[in-house]
Amino acid sequence: MSNINGVSNSPVVTVPRASAPSITPAPTNHLKTSTSEGLVFLLRTSFEKFSDPSEPGVISRESLAKKAYSPEGNSDSIYESQLAREVLERNRLFEQLDGFGEHKQDGKITQESLGAFEAKENGRFSTMNDKEIGRYFFDNFNDFRYLDPLSESYREELGVPTLESAATSSTSGSEKKMFARELLGRPELLEQLGLGYRSARVTRGDVEQALPTIK
Structure with missing residues (x-):
């Protein structure tokens, strides 16, 4: 409908824009910038969370892989999954750890293995x-x-x-x-x-x- 001057009197209808779906950013993996020695320290201080249920006192490659590649849940499990992946994917780090301790290169690491690795890496402070x-x-x-x-x-x-x-x-x-x-x-x-x-x-x-x- 227009008035005498030809200007429309019809109300202007504003069509709301559809909001873009919000995207939750992936959590930052600060562990990628940690040294291998730092990863070993973190693994040792959380040892029980990564140990093999079928063999208490041992972290096996299988138990670490299960933690590393399982579906991520809360923030704690995301962190543990990231840490396990870093240990497995860092250049032969798991194999290096498996080379310490009483039973070497058996696909398993113990607190003794981690302690021996750290003692070597901590130099004079370990003595x-x-x-x-x-x-x-x-x-x-x-x-x-x-x-x-x-x-x-x-x-x-x-x-x-x-x-x-x-x-x-x-x-x-x-x-x-x-x-x-x-x-x-x-x-x-x-x-x-x-x-x-x-x-x-x-x-x-x-x-x-x-x-x-x-x-």
Whole structure:
């Protein structure tokens, strides 16, 4: 319908545009940037989640593959699947681990296998006693503090996530990685240093106070 001037008086109908379907981005796999030594550390600290149900105390190639290529579910299972895949697909890493321990090249790895691999990779730190490790931590505390992934407001402190970052990051220096893996592999020492639980944070002064109690 038009008015006397020929202008239409019909209401304008706006047709809503169909919204594009939302796409959930795939979770970032940070493990791809971890070193082989960092992957071994993560595998050892979560050993039971990857062990073979038919043979307790052992991670077999089959149990790792089942975890690696099973349908992904919640965030925990996605992370475990990614870790298992990285260990299997990283250049002969599973075969290297299978070469340590009492039974070599049998398609199975044990805590002993992982520990022997780490001892070799952790160099001189694996031969230090707890007091020496604690002293090194105190002397080099600030080097690790600057790696803290948390807010800058915590810059005087560090916690277990900082050490884990140092142990697994491909950007950390080799000595930092070796030391962090060795310290994280000593839960009793971590507790003595005030890092007995994941959310704990300590200052250099806290470490200094703990040193005399470490045997």
